[in-house]
Amino acid sequence: MNKSLKHNIILIGFMGSGKTSVGEHLAKMMNYRFQDTDLLIEQRERDTINQIFRNKGEEYFRDVETNLLTELQNGLNNTVLSTGGGMPLREKNRKLLKELGYVVYLRASKETTVKRLRGDTSRPLLSGEELGEKVKRLLKVRIPYYEKAAHKIIMTDDRSLEEISVLIMEAYLKQIY
Numbered sequence: 001m002n003k004s005l006k007h008n009i010i011l012i013g014f015m016g017s018g019k020t021s022v023g024e025h026l027a028k029m030m031n032y033r034f035q036d037t038d039l040l041i042e043q044r045e046r047d048t049i050n051q052i053f054r055n056k057g058e059e060y061f062r063d064v065e066t067n068l069l070t071e072l073q074n075g076l077n078n079t080v081l082s083t084g085g086g087m088p089l090r091e092k093n094r095k096l097l098k099e100l101g102y103v104v105y106l107r108a109s110k111e112t113t114v115k116r117l118r119g120d121t122s123r124p125l126l127s128g129e130e131l132g133e134k135v136k137r138l139l140k141v142r143i144p145y146y147e148k149a150a151h152k153i154i155m156t157d158d159r160s161l162e163e164i165s166v167l168i169m170e171a172y173l174k175q176i177y
């Protein structure tokens with residue numbers, strides 16, 4: 001048993017990589033609790049992510065993310081934690097994520113991401129510019145941060161939630177036993 005690794009699975013990755021959907025599926029499969037930082041922030045702030053960005057700005061949202069991640073260090077166990085797509089951008093957050101458990105980067109190609117997010121209006125960073133251009137530009141900046149933050153990378157293109165969950169569970173169990 002790996003005593004140094006906390007028994008949590010942390011999902012990171014770009015918007016639409018499936019952190020929330022896979023997280024829910026995986027938690028059920030493993031009989032773990034499920035938490036999602038975006039949902040926790042919406043509950044805490046009593047507002048939607050869109051409204052938080054609009055009224056208080058991205059920097060405020062990022063500070064709330066870091067505060068939440070710091071608080072989660074105390075007591076999170078047997079949990080699948082899905083995170084917001086920008087969580088690994090801050091160095092402090094990357095360190096906190098790795099201290100919290102086994103960090104899995106769910107990767108998706110630009111094409112898959114665009115297909116999954118077409119028509120979505122709940123993600124403030126995707127509004128404005130043409131979707132494909134926006135995703136391409138953000139991915140280029142972010143991929144190195146996701147890679148740095150992760151213990152394991154899993155490609156999600158053309159894989160079902162079930163297939164992805166099994167791959168994560170197998171990799172995680174190898175680490176802890």
Ligand SMILES: Nc1ncnc2c1ncn2[C@@H]1O[C@H](COP(=O)(O)OP(=O)(O)OP(=O)(O)O)[C@@H](O)[C@H]1O
Nearest residue numbers: 014015016017018019020021084085116159160161
């Ligand atoms: N493996 C998959 N196969 C097919 N559809 C998927 C897959 N993963 C996610 N999706 C779909 O893509 C959309 C976005 O997924 P989800 O909300 O889980 O992404 P996310 O990574 O949590 O995004 P965010 O960073 O914005 O929270 C949803 O409609 C979901 O059903």
Ligand SMILES: O=C(O)C1=C[C@@H](O)[C@@H](O)[C@H](O)C1
Nearest residue numbers: 015038049084085086123124
């Ligand atoms: O990638 C991002 O920066 C974001 C992803 C979402 O999960 C939300 O956290 C928010 O829309 C910002």
Ligand SMILES: [Mg+2]
Nearest residue numbers: 019020038082
């Ligand atoms: Mg999500």
